[in-house]
Amino acid sequence: MVTVEAWCCGHVLRVVSPPKDLKKPRGKKCHFVKFFGTEDHAWIKVEQLKPYHTHKEEMIKINKGKRFQQAVDAVEDFLKKAKGKEQVWGIILFNSLSVSSQPASSMEPISKRLKIVEEDSGSTSIQAADSTAISGSITPTDKRIGFLGLGLMGSGIVSNLLKMGHVVTVWNRTAEKCDLFIQEGARLGRTPAEVASTCDITFSCVSGPKAARDLVFGPSGVLQGIRPGKCYVEMSTVDPETIIELSQVITSRGGRFLESPVAGSQQLSNDGMLVILSAGDRTVYEDCSSCFQAMGKTSFFLGEAGNAARMMLILNMVQGSFMATIAEGLTLAQATGQSQQTFLDILCQGQMASTFSSMFEDILQGNFKPDYYLKHIQKDLRLAISMGDMANHPTPMAAAANEVYKRAKALDQSDNDMSAVYRAYIH
Numbered sequence: 239m240v241t242v243e244a245w246c247c248g249h250v251l252r253v254v255s256p257p258k259d260l261k262k263p264r265g266k267k268c269h270f271v272k273f274f275g276t277e278d279h280a281w282i283k284v285e286q287l288k289p290y291h292t293h294k295e296e297m298i299k300i301n302k303g304k305r306f307q308q309a310v311d312a313v314e315d316f317l318k319k320a321k322g323k324e325q326v327w328g329i330i331l332f333n334s335l336s337v338s339s340q341p342a343s344s345m346e347p348i349s350k351r352l353k354i355v356e357e358d359s360g361s362t363s364i365q366a367a368d369s370t371a372i373s374g375s376i377t378p379t380d381k382r383i384g385f386l387g388l389g390l391m392g393s394g395i396v397s398n399l400l401k402m403g404h405v406v407t408v409w410n411r412t413a414e415k416c417d418l419f420i421q422e423g424a425r426l427g428r429t430p431a432e433v434a435s436t437c438d439i440t441f442s443c444v445s446g447p448k449a450a451r452d453l454v455f456g457p458s459g460v461l462q463g464i465r466p467g468k469c470y471v472e473m474s475t476v477d478p479e480t481i482i483e484l485s486q487v488i489t490s491r492g493g494r495f496l497e498s499p500v501a502g503s504q505q506l507s508n509d510g511m512l513v514i515l516s517a518g519d520r521t522v523y524e525d526c527s528s529c530f531q532a533m534g535k536t537s538f539f540l541g542e543a544g545n546a547a548r549m550m551l552i553l554n555m556v557q558g559s560f561m562a563t564i565a566e567g568l569t570l571a572q573a574t575g576q577s578q579q580t581f582l583d584i585l586c587q588g589q590m591a592s593t594f595s596s597m598f599e600d601i602l603q604g605n606f607k608p609d610y611y612l613k614h615i616q617k618d619l620r621l622a623i624s625m626g627d628m629a630n631h632p633t634p635m636a637a638a639a640n641e642v643y644k645r646a647k648a649l650d651q652s653d654n655d656m657s658a659v660y661r662a663y664i665h
């Protein structure tokens with residue numbers, strides 16, 4: 239039951255009923271809140287929340303950041319849409335100034351405080367609290383961080399690393415993309431080799447296998463900067479063979495290697511709410527813990543290098559096939575005289591509601607602004623199918639979906655969002 243809509247340091251949140259078996263923290267009165275758009279819950283002291291309407295202007299003056307303005311827009315938009323439909327008792331605002339000055343213990347996130355969990359499968363996960371909401375509780379590593387690749391994903395990740403107090407040196411093939419981050423406090427690296435040699439941990443997040451290899455093996459590439467003890471973390475979604483090759487060359491130079499591809503979207507990257515899958519050198523994984531807290535909500539350690547790429551391709555294969563199936567359903571609804579909106583409304587009553595519903599609406603409105611490039615999900619389907627081939631395992635659904643994405647690419651949809659696969663069905 240929704241009672242109060244609110245936001246917290248740029249995050250929209252709402253006060254909801256806590257699960258019956260969940261005890262309220264002792265002491266001061268708290269609200270149980272759920273972060274809008276995510277599944278994160280926390281107890282927040284009532285005194286940390288302020289009425290939205292009466293404090294709106296004051297807060298806008300204090301918080302000049304773009305994200306804060308985006309959050310205001312989100313609340314206003316939500317209010318407009320909710321009018322008459324939802325029971326909204328009030329809008330409250332979490333005073334972001336009080337976040338930094340309050341001890342972290344004043345918020346008690348449930349599944350999200352940092353912990354490392356050993357699971358039966360032998361995999362390990364770090365669960366991080368909402369990094370923005372409890373920024374006071376993250377202690378940034380004092381290691382020097384390098385970051386190569388400032389695309390949709392890298393940009394959000396670097397912003398969050400900087401916000402959480404990390405010392406970051408950036409490099410991007412198209413150099414102008416670095417400017418914004420330099421203004422935000424990053425240092426500029428002139429080449430991937432320079433970044434790898436001057437930083438302790440260098441992350442890379444580029445488009446795919448070829449770009450990942452170019453960065454390492456190319457002129458002034460990472461390999462020329464790797465020295466014993468330096469860490470290299472490959473975050474791009476690539477095939478396991480590429481990961482194994484990169485791992486071997488980095489370690490052959492005395493470097494330490496981790497792969498950490500991410501599940502999410504541009505929005506989740508900006509929000510510091512990615513899910514990070516890691517494999518390779520466990521000690522690097524541990525050294526990266528404050529970085530992973532800044533950029534993600536959870537991270538998993540999956541064992542030897544290659545495992546995270548395998549898991550990520552399987553996840554993206556499911557996501558890509560699912561998106562294509564939705565596009566097929568939507569267009570079949572239209573072709574048989576059914577309302578597309580009603581189809582989506584019915585679909586969104588079910589379990590799939592939360593993740594995809596806004597994307598579905600965007601399709602109907604013809605909004606294909608990229609959150610996840612269509613060209614990248616097609617790359618992932620292709621790599622997953624090839625992985626199935628090597629394991630002698632059939633992937634007929636993924637193969638069919640891949641053909642639809644290939645058609646969408648031929649229709650010039652590569653640089654649109656993956657939901658533009660819809661256009662492949664319009665004939």
Ligand SMILES: NC(=O)c1ccc[n+]([C@@H]2O[C@H](COP(=O)([O-])OP(=O)(O)OC[C@H]3O[C@@H](n4cnc5c(N)ncnc54)[C@H](OP(=O)(O)O)[C@@H]3O)[C@@H](O)[C@H]2O)c1
Binds near residue numbers: 388411413415450475
């Ligand atoms: N977007 C998502 O929702 C999402 C979600 C999960 C995982 N991923 C994965 O994350 C990775 C990055 O995705 P993205 O959305 O950030 O991609 P993007 O916006 O297309 O950015 C790609 C980045 O790679 C760089 N690049 C491409 N080719 C290069 C080369 N040969 N040498 C050096 N740099 C090169 C680009 O540099 P320029 O700026 O110079 O072009 C840019 O910085 C991909 O592997 C993708 O599959 C994406």
